[in-house]
Amino acid sequence: MKMIIHDLDSAVFNSFIPHVASDISVLSDTGHIKPCIGCFGCWIKTPGICVRKDGYENLGKMLSECDEVTIISKCIYGSYSPFIRNVLDRSIPYLLPYFTSKNGETHHQRRYNNSFVFTVHFYGEDLTEAERETAKELVAANGINFYSSKEKVFFYDRMESMKGALG
Amino acid sequence: MKIALMNGSPKPGNNNSGILLKKIEPLLGEGNELTSISTSGKELTPDQYRALCEMDVLLFAFPLYIDALPSHLFRIIIELERYMKEYKEKEVRVYVLINNGFYEGHQCHIAMKIMENWCKRSGLTFCGGIGQGAGEMMGTISNVPLGHGPLKDLGKAMVRISENIANGTQVEKRMLSPNVPRFFWKLMATHFFWNTTARKNHLNRRDILRKL
Ligand SMILES: Cc1cc2nc3c(=O)[nH]c(=O)nc-3n(C[C@H](O)[C@H](O)[C@H](O)COP(=O)(O)O)c2cc1C
Secondary structure, eight states: OEEEEEOSOHHHHHHHOSSOOTTEEEEOOOSOOOOOOSOOHHHHTSTTSOSOOSSOTTHHHHHHTOSEEEEEEEOBTTBOOHHHHHHHHTTGGGEEEEEEEETTEEEEEESSSOOOEEEEEEEOTTOOHHHHHHHHHHHHHHHHHTTOSEEEEEEESSGGGHHHHHO | OEEEEEEOOOOSSSOHHHHHHHHHGGGGOSSOEEEEEEOSSSOOOHHHHHHHHTOSEEEEEEEOBTTBOOHHHHHHHHHHHHHHHHHOOSOOEEEEEEEOSSSOGGGGHHHHHHHHHHHHHHTOEEEEEEEESOGGGTTTTTTSOTTSGGGHHHHHHHHHHHHHHHHTOOOOEEEEOOSSOHHHHHHIIIIIIIIHHHHHTTOOHHHHTOOO
């Protein structure tokens, strides 16, 4: 299974990827996503599921079924856009609360055994070098926390120039 | 000086960012006008955004979320960039107190850079700050005075940052782990934090580990 998480307007997304294959699930901004409130309920109340019910509570399970996760996000200050940030915050039920060490740093243990290729397409008109560097570091750090098998990062000055790359 | 204490934790009630702000408050000295702003559970009003543009100092305290800023706070700083461009008339300096769950405070370094990049875009003066690891320990050790025990290094860094706020200079970015060994922190966090809370919710270890 593959998942695309994007912050594009649906018309724009459909023009970029008119036919979504049946093994791809697409997660987009319905305008109703709730922020994580840091309650850790997804670990110690209803393990594996977020306690906030808004259609985005099953991200942990969804990620467990993926071998590819692709993010399309505006790059803002070297970060993902708020919707994508929100989805990632709500994704911690994919992991366990317990800790482990990786390269001498603490991280969470994995709940599931799968791993996915993590690809991020960042768009943004006048990104600075510092912002690009921050964004690359962010994707690499997220890749470690989410046990991705590989990370790939692409930047596009114009949203339209993504079209070819995504098709 | 007008200083805004921005609590960027989405947790309602007590949160570690709030504990850090409470600890630094007495160090900021006399004669300042302090405004505390919570970002948990509600949007900031246009009046609050405009008031932030008139501050001398914005002191942000927030938790690290997936190596970055919590999404609700990220929405706020994007909006604040817009307000700053329209209403800011003098220099506004920004200091940052990040706390993270893992032991190593240096995992906050990317979020610190995001704040720095935001300052550049918004015309604000980024003055650095602290990334403090093992943030969830703060609740249990909130009675320990700064500069003692597990808060030894944090105490020194907080004194330094408050001096810098007072005399308008920059602090470097200081990434700190608590002054307790990592194995001890891990043991406490695992048994007294996760397992104890889970038991209160009538869950055992198998429940916590479940796959869906
Ligand atoms: C959704 C979510 C994501 C988190 N991501 C990280 C992370 O990437 N690295 C880390 O060290 N801690 C992470 N944490 C832990 C928090 O930074 C930590 O619990 C912090 O002490 C919370 O501070 P607060 O009480 O001020 O909200 C995360 C917590 C949550 C709820």
